[in-house]
Structures are given as C-alpha cells and as structure tokens.
C-alpha cells in the first residue's frame with residue numbers, strides 16, 4: 001500500500017487515520033502514549049507535561065489487513081450536514097476495541113482482493129460508478145458489506161427497491177430473536193438516514209416516524225451472490241453523536257408534560273439540550289413508576305453497528321479479535337463522585353468515613369471558593385482519592401459566571417489550595433452548560449482531560465438523557481474538518497439516591513450499565529450524607545455492584561485505562577495471526593476472539609504457546625477471552 005498520500009481530501013479523521021494506514025483501536029496510540037505518560041508523572045509527583053495533542057490527529061500502528069475496513073465520505077461539503085458526524089464511526093469502533101483500517105473509496109480496490117473482511121460504509125456515501133461496481137463484484141464473490149445511513153447507491157447489493165429520507169423515528173424490532181437486535185430494550189430513537197422498501201432483502205426491523213414521515217424497513221439482511229450485506233438504513237452514526245452532544249443550550253428545555261422533569265427552571269444546564277423524547281424514550285421505574293431514561297439509546301445504536309460486524313464475521317468465518325472494554329474481564333466499571341457544595345468540613349469527614357468503610361476510591365469535585373482545609377486534601381491524596389474541580393458557573397459572582405476565564409481561575413485556585421500538579425477531571429456545579437461544545441473545548445485547552453457533567457438534575461431525567469454508559473471522546477463537528485476533542489466524557493446517571501429518587505433506582509441503573517459494559521456513575525453530595533438512609537444506600541449500591549462483578553474506580557482511573565487500552569495497536573499477519581503492539585505496558589488486557597459458531601471454541605496461541613481461554617458473551621455473541629500482560633509486541637494466533 002502506498003502510505004505516502006493523504007487519503008481523503010476533506011475529512012480530517014479519515015485523513016489522519018488513512019495517511020498513516022492505521023489499525024483502528026489504535027489510531028491514537030502515539031499520542032495516547034504521551035498522554036498516559038503525563039498522567040503517570042503527575043501521579044508520581046514529577047513535573048507534569050501539558051497535554052496538547054488531540055486524539056484524532058495521531059497515528060497508530062501500521063495495518064496490514066485488519067479484519068474491518070471503514071470507507072468514508074471523501075468530500076464532506078456536498079454530503080449534507082449529518083455527514084459531518086460520519087467520521088465518528090472511528091470513535092465508536094475504538095471504544096469497542098475493534099481493529100480496523102480506514103480508506104477512501106478511491107483506494108478500496110487495494111483491499112478488495114480477498115473476501116475475508118468486513119467493509120463498512122460510514123454514511124450514505126457518494127461513490128463513483130466504478131467504485132460501486134467494484135464493491136458489488138466483491139460482495140458477489142463472497143465479501144461482507146455493511147451500509148449505515150443509506151445504501152450509498154448500492155441498492156441492488158443491499159436488496160432494496162427504494163428509499164425515503166427519514167427525519168426522526170424509532171426502530172421497531174420485527175424478528176426479536178435475530179442476532180442483530182436480540183434483547184435490545186431501548187426505544188432505538190434515530191435521527192436521519194432513510195426508511196427503505198426491500199426488494200429481496202430480509203427486513204429485521206422497521207422504522208416508525210411522525211404521521212407524514214417516512215415509514216419502511218430500517219435493518220435489512222441480504223444475500224448477494226456468495227456474499228452478504230447488512231443495511232442499517234437510519235443514520236446510526238449521526239444519531240449517536242446527536243443524542244450525546246444534544247442541541248446548543250441557549251434557552252431552557254421543554255419540560256416533561258407529566259411534571260416529572262421541570263427542566264424549565266431558569267438555569268441553563270446540560271439537560272436543556274437533550275434530544276430524546278419524554279413519552280417514547282423513558283421507562284417507569286420501581287417502586288414509584290416515575291419514567292426515567294433507564295435504557296441507554298446510544299449504547300444500543302452503537303451495538304447494532306457492532307453486532308452487524310460480529311454477525312457477518314461469524315457467518316463468513318472471519319477471525320475477529322477485540323480488546324475488551326475493561327481489564328481483567330470486568331463486565332463494567334462503577335464511579336462515585338462527590339460535589340462539595342457548601343464545603344462543610346464536618347460533612348466531608350462524614351462522607352470520607354462512609355466511603356472508607358466501603359473501601360471505595362471516589363472523586364471529590366471541589367467547589368470554589370473556600371474549599372476544604374488543606375489537611376483534608378492531604379488525607380484524600382494519601383488515601384488515593386481523586387481531587388477534581390467542581391466548576392461553578394451558577395452562583396453568579398464575578399468569578400462564578402459562565403466563562404473560560406473563570407474556569408481557568410477556578411482551576412488555578414484548586415491546584416494551589418489542594419497542592420496538585422494536575423487536575424484530571426471536572427464536573428460543573430448544577431450541571432451548568434451553555435452552547436454545545438464550548439465547554440469541552442475549554443477543558444481541552446486548559447488540560448482537563450475528563451468531564452463528568454453530562455447528566456440529570458431532575459428526577460425525570462435520571463439515567464441516560466445525553467448518551468449512554470459508554471465513556472466517549474466528543475466530536476467537534478463544527479470544526480473544519482471535524483475532529484475529536486481530547487476530553488473523555490463520563491456521563492452521570494443520577495444525583496443523590498434517597499434525596500432525589502428512591503434508593504431502589506440504584507440497582508436498576510447498575511443493571512442497565514452491566515448490560516452495556518459501560519460506566520455506572522453516581523453522584524453523592526457530602527451535604528446529604530448525614531440524612532437518613534443515604535449512607536446505607538451508598539454502601540448497598542457499592543456492594544451490589546461488586547456482587548455483579550464491577551469495580552468502583554475514580555474518573556482519573558477510567559481515563560488512564562481508556563488511554564492505555566487505546567495505545568494497543570494491531571497488525572494483522574498471514575495465517576490468522578495478529579501482532580499487538582502496546583504503546584506502554586498494559587497489565588491485564590482482556591482480548592476476546594469472536595467464535596464462528598457459538599459452540600466452536602477457538603484455540604489461541606500467544607507468542608506461539610497455547611493459552612487457555614474462557615467463553616465470553618457480549619452483545620449477544622460468544623467469544624473466547626484471554627487476559628494478558630502486554631509488555632511489548634505480542635502475537636496472537638487463532639486456530
């Protein structure tokens with residue numbers, strides 16, 4: 001492959017990835033390594049390094065034949081406004097630990113010389129006739145193709161007769177037990193793309209929209225010659241970005257008609273930008289039947305894309321190793337944060353006693369001004385807690401209004417007060433938010449590398465109002481070209497159990513997260529810890545999560561792991577061999593290898609030696625899992 005030419009003319013993410021000809025998970029490994037270094041140095045007390053590079057701009061290991069090939073739009077200018085979100089497919093696949101190559105359509109021919117790979121068209125692409133013909137011939141001869149958000153002109157390959165643009169709708173499952181959709185529970189609210197009429201393809205799901213809107217099939221499976229094609233007709237990539245990032249917040253949101261979420265409270269906050277639907281996207285909770293966003297829509301939309309890859313790979317016998325979301329076969333991670341509103345040292349000590357009793361390491365988001373006595377910060381640091389910022393843009397004093405200058409000032413204040421060299425994460429007081437991406441850009445500029453603001457302030461917005469349980473790097477789709485922001489967002493599920501909702505919500509939310517393998521993030525204010533039943537509820541939640549197999553981490557640990565994990569690059573070699581190249585040593589990395597059939601266990605060789613694996617189920621598919629310490633290049637062979 002010629003790696004010297006820029007790959008796509010205007011799509012930065014694709015260009016950055018393609019010009020280095022990279023494997024997926026690992027587009028950012030170079031920078032991730034540097035960033036991780038900065039974190040580790042900060043922890044060990046050495047002078048910390050500024051973190052300036054964006055995740056998207058970096059390049060990882062060389063790819064030779066990754067099992068998944070992503071094809072992007074080569075000219076964003078004419079493909080419509082939603083096309084600006086399509087490069088986000090890279091972030092979706094990276095978070096899932098899928099290794100992939102990215103190529104422009106012009107260079108597809110180089111990769112279509114063999115059938116044993118999955119080609120994914122990221123958006124309704126404007127392919128030239130020659131490229132469409134080439135792709136059709138390749139599928140016909142046994143290739144596996146996935147289309148997202150439209151057919152890209154390959155109607156015959158996808159078995160589709162016609163398509164009608166879709167403004168907004170809900171995917172309705174037909175075949176409940178089909179591997180692409182089995183056991184999905186959310187409303188599957190989607191934005192953009194198409195509803196289509198099948199001509200030969202089997203419809204797995206339909207889409208419903210408004211009274212005058214498009215109706216038809218949403219998910220279709222087709223055999224084309226010796227190959228297979230899956231069409232995800234609604235624009236799932238745009239939908240994930242839209243649900244996560246929401247509308248710009250310049251006015252109060254519309255409240256829930258049932259009175260459960262009065263977000264029109266005169267204060268601008270993250271929820272005011274939510275795009276989900278009060279009636280169709282919420283689920284009544286036990287025991288009080290108040291509807292909340294219990295099922296993470298964007299997690300399930302991501303999973304439909306992943307399941308499409310797994311389904312085709314297993315049917316066509318394509319070897320597919322992934323780096324699991326978490327180390328040591330953890331099914332999910334929990335995270336408890338505290339916002340220090342009031343800065344009452346007595347209540348801080350009371351909270352510390354509770355979390356110490358739970359053997360929990362939590363994140364203390366500290367509010368300006370005042371804060372805690374310096375000795376208390378020392379105690380937190382000695383005991384391994386994370387001290388984070390609780391940016392106040394609510395109080396309205398000169399230094400507590402919404403502005404970048406005030407974020408900088410408050411960060412400087414906390415660095416000094418708490419004797420820190422680095423502040424890794426932040427949560428905004430009252431979940432304050434204005435505009436859409438400004439705050440995340442500010443965080444990137446000042447070196448705050450994780451945000452945990454986006455979540456509810458009302459009972460009726462509890463759960464997943466702004467994306468799902470998967471931590472994610474947001475997309476600056478207003479930049480030209482679009483680029484990822486180097487700030488990991490960890491959504492918050494609810495504030496104080498007992499105080500804002502019944503304690504029973506906690507376990508239901510943990511169960512939702514376990515189904516999707518993300519982060520269960522709960523906020524407990526020290527100001528409420530001495531109220532009846534709060535401490536017991538926190539302890540019960542922590543114990544329940546542990547019984548279900550998750551570990552409770554600080555926000556900083558979540559960022560450190562995600563950075564380390566994304567530093568693992570992969571090269572695919574001949575004979576079902578894959579070489580993993582960690583940017584830094586990784587302890588306890590869990591690799592999962594898709595089984596072609598659920599009952600057919602793969603034999604795995606690591607550096608030539610057989611290793612014992614355990615069966616692993618995720619997103620409805622069966623894998624073989626093995627946990628390894630990766631100190632340097634490591635080969636995995638799948639027999």
Ligand SMILES: [Zn+2]
Pocket residue numbers: 339340341367390428429430
């Ligand atoms: Zn607060």
